[in-house]
Amino acid sequence: MHTDARSLDNGTTLQGDLCIVGAGAAGITIARELANTPLKVLLLEGGGFEFDPKMQELYRGENVGLPYFPLQAAALHYFGGTTNHWAGWCSTYEPIDFEKRDWVPYSGWPIRREDLGPYYARAQSILDLGPYKYDPADWKNGDDERVPMLGDSKAVYTKMWQFSPPTRFGTRFRDEIVNAPNIHLYTNANVVEVIANDALTSVQSVRIRGFDGKEIRARARRFVLACHSIQNARLLLASNHQAREGLANENDLVGRFFMEHLEMPAGELVLADPAKTSTKIYALDFAKRTPRGELAISPAAAREHRVLNGTCSVEPGNLGDEVKSTFQFLDTTLMNAQRAWENGGRKGPPPLASAEQAPAPRAEGLPRFYHLVSRQEQSPNPDSRITLSTEKDALGMPRAKLNWQMTELDKRSMRTFYQVLGAEMGRTGTGRIQIHEWLLSDDKSWPSFISGGWHHMGTVRMASDPRQGVVDANCRVHSLNNLYIGGCAVYPTAGAVNPTLTLVAISLRLAEHLKAAN
Amino acid sequence: MQLDRRRFLQVSALGVAAAIVYPACEGSARRAAEVDKPHLLDMLGADRVRAIGKRYVASTPNENTADALRAAISKSRNQSRVPLMPRSIDDQVREDFINGNTVLVDGWVLSVTEARQAALFALSA
Numbered sequence: 001m002h003t004d005a006r007s008l009d010n011g012t013t014l015q016g017d018l019c020i021v022g023a024g025a026a027g028i029t030i031a032r033e034l035a036n037t038p039l040k041v042l043l044l045e046g047g048g049f050e051f052d053p054k055m056q057e058l059y060r061g062e063n064v065g066l067p068y069f070p071l072q073a074a075a076l077h078y079f080g081g082t083t084n085h086w087a088g089w090c091s092t093y094e095p096i097d098f099e100k101r102d103w104v105p106y107s108g109w110p111i112r113r114e115d116l117g118p119y120y121a122r123a124q125s126i127l128d129l130g131p132y133k134y135d136p137a138d139w140k141n142g143d144d145e146r147v148p149m150l151g152d153s154k155a156v157y158t159k160m161w162q163f164s165p166p167t168r169f170g171t172r173f174r175d176e177i178v179n180a181p182n183i184h185l186y187t188n189a190n191v192v193e194v195i196a197n198d199a200l201t202s203v204q205s206v207r208i209r210g211f212d213g214k215e216i217r218a219r220a221r222r223f224v225l226a227c228h229s230i231q232n233a234r235l236l237l238a239s240n241h242q243a244r245e246g247l248a249n250e251n252d253l254v255g256r257f258f259m260e261h262l263e264m265p266a267g268e269l270v271l272a273d274p275a276k277t278s279t280k281i282y283a284l285d286f287a288k289r290t291p292r293g294e295l296a297i298s299p300a301a302a303r304e305h306r307v308l309n310g311t312c313s314v315e316p317g318n319l320g321d322e323v324k325s326t327f328q329f330l331d332t333t334l335m336n337a338q339r340a341w342e343n344g345g346r347k348g349p350p351p352l353a354s355a356e357q358a359p360a361p362r363a364e365g366l367p368r369f370y371h372l373v374s375r376q377e378q379s380p381n382p383d384s385r386i387t388l389s390t391e392k393d394a395l396g397m398p399r400a401k402l403n404w405q406m407t408e409l410d411k412r413s414m415r416t417f418y419q420v421l422g423a424e425m426g427r428t429g430t431g432r433i434q435i436h437e438w439l440l441s442d443d444k445s446w447p448s449f450i451s452g453g454w455h456h457m458g459t460v461r462m463a464s465d466p467r468q469g470v471v472d473a474n475c476r477v478h479s480l481n482n483l484y485i486g487g488c489a490v491y492p493t494a495g496a497v498n499p500t501l502t503l504v505a506i507s508l509r510l511a512e513h514l515k516a517a518n
Numbered sequence: 519m520q521l522d523r524r525r526f527l528q529v530s531a532l533g534v535a536a537a538i539v540y541p542a543c544e545g546s547a548r549r550a551a552e553v554d555k556p557h558l559l560d561m562l563g564a565d566r567v568r569a570i571g572k573r574y575v576a577s578t579p580n581e582n583t584a585d586a587l588r589a590a591i592s593k594s595r596n597q598s599r600v601p602l603m604p605r606s607i608d609d610q611v612r613e614d615f616i617n618g619n620t621v622l623v624d625g626w627v628l629s630v631t632e633a634r635q636a637a638l639f640a641l642s643a
Binding site for chain 2: 267270271272319368418419421422423424425426427429431432433434435436437440
């Protein structure tokens, strides 16, 4: 059932077994898993069912670190969350992403890749993907030319992506959520504080505040903060009436280790003989959403060279083209156009597809030149963090302050990947690689077009040791026995690929844990 | 004509030497032509290869003449794992990549041999 929280009286207290804060991919996935169970689930969504600039403005924040996209445009604040404008790129994290790597400080998850296997398989259908298969051989689609480059390489392999339509959780699952008898969805219910007991060992309630100053409480036996990574950290840090540094922040970890995926052009490929090397499997067909591959550094090579995990897309073009990073390419205008196209019944080609498929005119014949656009994990870095701004939003909550920072390992890893790739291209006679000049300079500086992919991760990280992470392997806050964190905030490392499939898988796992705990 | 044992050995030795030297001479000529025409030309075109060559020469002062570059390529060739077997320039380039004998020139990840070829090409232009 659904209630607009604005219709409730000031001072109302909601009561449930489980209270989920945030109705994006994580919150909706968890709620759906708990639908039709004996549990009374309160699902609190700050926004409504539609985009509302006034609500979105609550996400505005400060940026004091490396150049970053405006925070109010980096995540969406209404039912369905950021799935309302995501592009649908899905792939699985690799086993090495979960491992403790002695050359990657703060790496290592308390769970293994195989722990997520069954949940990945289930997440595939939730995101309207194909079969749970990510081997290039599974995606030849009857075309013998859809084969990976460098097939014999031990240093480079082809990592596959599948594409969600993309599933908009807000529209796709709205009826299911609203009609579930045990799920009580409250929209326009912005949580501004988490309130613990006096001993700070469990959460008692959350405080909800409206633009009109009306306040509501939600009480439950268990709570899940399922907002996006910046908001989860912001909410814990802003809950500082009982603990000066914020809740769950005894070890000064909340908000730290903010991570992104580095998505920026970094190299060029020239093929030795375009007639002998097929690049079909790397082609992006946004309209048909055909699975496609990217070249990736192998775990063996990552270990040998002591670098991070990373891939690169292979996009036809000309040497000397101006290639845009994700932040440059996907500006607010394009995102608004895409949203309008979807809301208007999807007539004509999608603006995103038109933009993606409009490279500079190429020479006649088979393409010889390709742009290589990196997609790399960011090394976990405690200095890359979310803190609170002194400025407050319309609800009186301190805004988020982002200080996005890199380490030397980030840049060295990207450069090394292209060197390895270049050696493999040469060894096999496939072609040659050119590394962009900015990547060859010192390891500390970054160009102005540094870019993430709006993949906020890691601000409430997972670790077995409370001194290393805020939540345990079950996403439960170490110091608060009934508070859980959903979403990418718990990722200890970022992996190289887009995070949503893993987010849904982890949410399914968390939901199973919550079911068993009740 | 009767051949005594000594004469037979002399003739045989000459024959073997000729069999080795003649193809080697022919191979040398072919190889010199290969060296002067880097495969990079097919991939990148003359202007880019020339630019790469100039950058290599500028960054490697002890290889800034055609003789020095040819000597360096030849020396590298003689370090083959199978020294008596003549290698094509393609083999040499491939071995460079396998053995990590690569160099970054203008951002391109190149085999040292092909970078030297590009330098030769630049000097000859």
